[in-house]
Amino acid sequence: MQRETLFWLGLMLVGGVLLGGRAILVGNGRQYVERVTTTADVAATEGAAAQAVELTDYVNIPARERDAPGVRVSFARTVGIWVAAFCTLGIMSFLLGETPPYKLVESVFVGVSAAYWMVVGFWSEIVQNLLSHLVPGLMRATLLPGLSEKTVPNYWYVVPLVLSVMMLWRLAPKGAWIARWPLAFFIGATAGIRLVSYLEADFVQQISSTILPLVVFGADGSFDVWASIKNTLIVSGVLLGLVYFFFSVPHKGVVGGLAKGGVWLLMITFGASFGYTVMGRIALLADRLEFLFDDWLWLIDPTLQRAGM
Amino acid sequence: MKRTVPLMIAATTGFVLIVSYFIPYTESWGEDAMTWFNILAAIAFILGGGNLLRMQLQKISDRRPGWGYAAVTLAAFVITLFFGLFKIGVQPTAAFPTNAWAAPYDREGSALWWCVEYLYRPLASTMFALLAFYIASAAFRAFRAKNTEATILLVTAFIVLLGRTYIAGIVREWLPEGLQSLSFDNMTNYIMSVFNLAGMRAITIGIALGVASTSLKVLLGVDRSYLGAGDE
Structure with a gap:
């Protein structure tokens, strides 16, 4: 084994032992939560009487209140802090070169961010705008109970549905040109919106502000x-x-x-x-450094989360 | 069919949006087109996800170098997608206490919230934070007071950088009463409210004209680069 590798391995081992010891003795990197229970009334419907439903939420509690009744360590959030610390250090390790920890967390980042924006698009656009216009009754009964009773099917929204299917055609092995139609809509809409908005906000307004x-x-x-x-x-x-x-x-x-x-x-x-x-x-x-030294290692306490501990 | 129809679609959509801005009766057309635009943008994310899936699977099946990381990307993608689409761990809200599907997909405590809070946000902000080192090192190598322009840029950057730190306050305390206006924080304020404002306005006006002319070129079919080169 090379001397340099041995040095880094030793350094990481010592660091790991120190971190582990500190985590056991001091309890750093732990997130305390309190269970908050509220009751919500459910109105009577056909075939079901009115009832009260108990709802549970967990709120973060500063570590200084860890001995208060009802406060406990949240396993998921504590693991989250350690994972976030590993991710932060992993990305920072890029300063030493393209290290395996960097490549690992970079891969996680690509996967999580792609999926996250897909989920955002699905719930906020496809469900909220497309399906609510095409099948409002079904959406009201399932995913969007708050949808107005006045919302009726608007079949013009078949057009974006068809364009969407055409756009996904790009994933098919043949007929990629079909995806040009929705792309053209996209480009045309962008050009139309930008032309007016830029001329209004960035051209006329800026000149007006300069007079x-x-x-x-x-x-x-x-x-x-x-x-x-x-x-x-x-x-x-x-x-x-x-x-x-x-x-x-x-x-x-x-x-x-x-x-x-x-x-x-x-x-x-x-x-x-x-x-x-x-x-x-x-x-x-x-x-990020504040997260590492405050939330994770408990070495600093700028917001007095652990005052008196 | 393959090139003319897309040109017509782009032109019609663009001009409808422009016209709808000026005619109150057609305002709702513009709103609908905007909603359609957002729907297609969401579908584009699905397309992106599909492409990512295909590329990573290809890498794994070919056992290309670094295929293990492709497997990690794939796992992170599929797990996060599953958490988000099925609203795993989402608790119902007081508004609809019997229907957890009606609660926000990123409600605190849910599995997707955990992924965003402890994976996505730390990773994204650390990546951007890392740029501080690279910007500083790039500036150190690139910024040389070789001519008047470079000197002006260097001096302005130096003043603004110092003007936004605690050093600015310390230096101001050292300065005599009559020279307070020459402190770094005051000079930063002058630069930002006068010179930077004027420069940004000139740039913004230039950008607006550029965007307007590019948009017109696209709508009139002069710029067809978005259709690609080949027939397929």
Whole structure:
């Protein structure tokens, strides 16, 4: 065995023993829950009298209240915390290269996310929008009891049903061209929606917001220097940026100079966007580290979950 | 049939949506088309899932390198799908106490909720968090103050980065009263509310014009790239 492999193996073993010991002695990574029972009344229906049904929910309880009556360790949620910690470390192991733990959790991520978005699409679109319009009676009796009694079958929804079947045809070995019809609908709808919405929200609205007074007076009638400079910079900045994007005229002479100013402005924008993106990612990283050190290892306690323990 | 009909479908759908925006009587057409669009988007997820299933099964049956990971993907996919479609572990809500099918599919405590809470969210956010390292290392290698433009970008990024940290507050305390406006957090605010705003507006207006012209090209049949090259 190579010296490097031996070193990492030893390090992981020591880490595992320390973690296990800490989990036994301190009890870190445990999630406590409390069982909450409520009663809901069920109205009388034909052939069934009114009744009260007991509903059970489990709510998370901070570890500092673990000795309170009715509070117990949730096995599923505790396992969840350890699994989430393994997944977090697995993804972070990519910093050392494409390690087996990374490849394992990456595979899990691909499978879970694909299935999750399929489930979301099924319940929120296919059931909620397609089936509720095609067979409202059946949906009201089974999956959507809250569906309005006024909802009647709308057979126009056979069209998206047919288009859906045509789209799934792509999985068939022959006749893949059939999937072009729903794809064309998709592309056409996207183009139609985007054309209007972008022109309204991103073109007209942005121009409207840029038409600002260049000389600003305060409420008391005095000249507001800073607001005037700010508005002038915004208006001239937008114009300079647009000059840079205007390629119908060669960027030479005066236009070239203005375009140069536009480039400088865009560089400031990209620099600010870059700074913001980095800060956003670092915030996410801090969140994951907080999960590891707070929820899992119980080494820090920023929200006082374990105060007094 | 294979190319003309899709062109007509795209044009009709697009123009109906544009017209419906301007005529109150046809507003509901636009709403219906939007709903159909969302239904087809959901079906596209099923198509994606089907493709994923096919590819992973192919990899496993061919015993290609890394087929074990394909089996893990397949298992994660099938198990999560089963949990979600059959609402495993979903408890009924007070609104419909005798019908668990009426409860939300991702209700707290359900099997799908567990998968999302302890698998999907940690994995997704850690993946994005990891980008912090790569963005920083890429920036370290790529950002060189070689010319005016690069220097402006570098300085702005540096100010905005520092302006959003605790260091900004510490530096502000050191600065004399008259130079408070030059602190990192104040400069970040100026950059964001003036220069960044102006730059983003110019970019947004450019994007809007680009989207509008691309959409028109698609609807008028000038851009047919979405139909693919061959007949099949």
